[in-house]
Amino acid sequence: MLYLGYILLITIAAAAAGRGASRSRLSLTAKSETLLLRWMVLLFFLSYFILGLYKIEAMQVGNWDFGIYDSMLRNAASGNGLMLDYRGRFDHFSPIMMLFAPLYLLRDSPIWLPLIQSAALAFAAPLLYRTAKRYFRTGPVPLLLTAMYLFNPYYSRLALYDFHAECLFPLFLFAAFYCYSRKRMPYFFLFLALSPLIKEDFVIPVAAAGLWLMTQKRKRLWGAAAIAAAAFWTLFVLKIYYPLLLGENYWHYGRYALLAPTFTQTLMNIFGMIAGLWNPFVPGVVVSVLVPFAFLPAANWKMCLLFWLPTLGIQLVSTSIHQQLLFSHYSSALIAVTPVVALWGARTLRVLLRRRKPSLRQQRAGIASAAILMLAVHLLFCDLPLTRYTNYTVEPEFTYSGGVLSLPLRPAYWQEMIRLLLHADEVRAVTDLLPYPPGTTMICQNEVGPAFLRRGTVYDFPELGIGLTRPDRVDYFILDRGNYHNNGDLTAVNRLLSQLAEDPEYRVINHPSGLLIFARRKLFPEEAPGSPASFLR
Structure with a gap:
């Protein structure tokens, strides 16, 4: 796999650079380390909040x-x-x-959504730092581990891709393990057991944490409680919340296709899920999660096998290619779980190194190599503002890659960002002239839809309306050819547009910017020069 080749080269280069940097004697006082942490957290918060505002204005959500x-x-x-x-x-x-x-x-x-998302992800970092500080009271590990979390390319992927409640999970998990480090197990269990309130997916890391706790003699009861909490939320969501409270089926469960009418078929499905771990994407995905943390999670086999692997595995065995490749927000649990496992890996590595008694220069070389590897991976693979349905674990494309805190390094990328922002302003200038009487209904392209949620009732075009009903007749059909991300079968959309073009009830607004609108004629009773409808001529 091409990605693995790139990672091998980057790792070798980082090791060589780290060896060269081992002669430096950079050290931080406790005060300067705290100050650096605050600046780092603040920069991440402001960078991703501002980029989130840009994406709203440029219609990139x-x-x-x-x-x-x-x-x-x-x-x-x-x-x-x-x-x-x-x-x-x-x-x-x-x-x-x-x-x-x-x-x-x-x-x-x-604007509340990018504010919540950027703040939740960034301000979870001090909790991780304080947890690491409980185990590494001196040395660079706590700050380095926190930087690994913030500079993780998957962090940028979640921070930039629309909005998802999953952004809250690092806060909960880091708070839980901070309590664990202080031996306050009731609070640890509380944060852990309540994390499925963010989203039902998090029953997996909760149960996985329980499996890990079961390996510790004095914490087996807490482990059993965590597994019980995960089972409770699973049963509540699947058997009470959806069927009884909502009266609907939980269709996301079909992404795993596990349960079947017969026991034999269910068993076959289980084996099929296990076989899914051997798909050709797995090596690249596994390495892409480990390399930002300098492979530290692999150093502690218990936590890696029982806590980290189930959290990753549930995505790999999915029938959805987006989950298998950790697109968009599907790496959310791993963003939080991996740095925690990396902390335990660092603790294990410390014990092993004490036996071999490495020199101070060797220790510095290792730390420097890990830091350089972290920054290099971030620089090459962090998501950029216009990224939506792409990944860097199969065949990386470096044409538009390269950024620091997801701020692009290539001038051509900034030019495209400016073009889309100006295009969005042009789209708003046109659509602001349209009448939106009470009860207005519209079917909108995914990219422009959020701009119309406050103007009427919005429905999706066929390629995104999974299992949803939409009326045959609405006031507007709105598409933007100048801002479109093809992520579905357009057959149904093209069929619909062909029908509208021949429908006498609708007239076409085909703006030079690429904006295409089918509007009901009854919305424009007067078309005198200077009226809002005059541009239809």
Whole structure:
């Protein structure tokens, strides 16, 4: 795999550079280390918050999933129902999101979402640092481990891809292990057991943490409790919340296709899931998760096998290629679990190194190599602002790669960002002239959908409306050929557009910018020069 070749070269180069840097004697006082941590956290927060604002203004967020969360919080704040988004009932279990609904009472704006996401991810870092500091009271490990978390390319992937409740998970998990490091097990269990309130997916790391705890004599009861908590939330979501409270099926479970009508078929499905671990993507995906942490998680086999591997494995055995390749937000649990396992790996490595008694220069070389490897991987593979449906674990493309804190290094990339921002302004200038009477309905392309959620009832085009119903007749059909990410079968969309082009009830707005709108004629009773409808001529 091409990615593995790149990683091998980067690792060798980092080791060589680390050996050369071993002669330096850079050391930080406790005060300067704390100051550096604060600046690092603040820079990550501001960088990704500003980039999130840019993506909203440049129409680089989509109805799936940005619009889903935006409309859900807006509905809750305005009294239009809890856990309801623009499509109807929210299709995940994330009751914790309702805590943010009051923000929409202060200001009805989508800017809250990048603020929440960037703040949650960045300000989880001090918890990780304080946890590492409990085990490494001196030395660079706590700060280095925190930097590995922040500079992780998968961190940038979650921070930039729309909005997802999963951004809250590092806060919960790091808080749990901070309590663990202080031997406050009830609080550890509380944070761990409540993490599925963020999203039902997190029952997997909760159960995996329980498996790891079961290997420790004095903590087996807590391990059993964690496994029981994961089982409780699983049964509650699948057997009570969806079928009884919502009256709907949990269709995401079909991504694993595990249960079948017969025991034999279910057993075959289980073996099929295990066989899925041998797909050709696995080596690249595994290495892509380990390399930002200098392979430290592999040093502690118990935690790696029982805590980290199940968290990764549930994605690898999915029938969804997006999950197998950790697209967009599917690495969210690993973003938090991997640095914790890396901390335990560092502890194990420390014990091994004490037996071999490496020289101070060798220790410095190892630390420097890990830091250089971390920065090199971030520089080459961090997600950039225009990234949506791409990954760097199969066949990396370096044409548009290269960034620091996801700020692009190539001038051509900045030019494209500016073009899309100007294009979005042009789209808004045109669509602002359209009338939106009460009860307006529209079917919107994914990329432009969030801009219309406050103007009427929005539905998706066929390629994204998975299992959803939409009316045959709406007031507007809105597409933007100048800002489109092909992520589905366009056959149904093209068929619909062909029908609309021949429908006398609709007229076409074909703007030079690439904006294509089919609008109901009844919305424009007057078309005098200077009227909002005059540009239709």
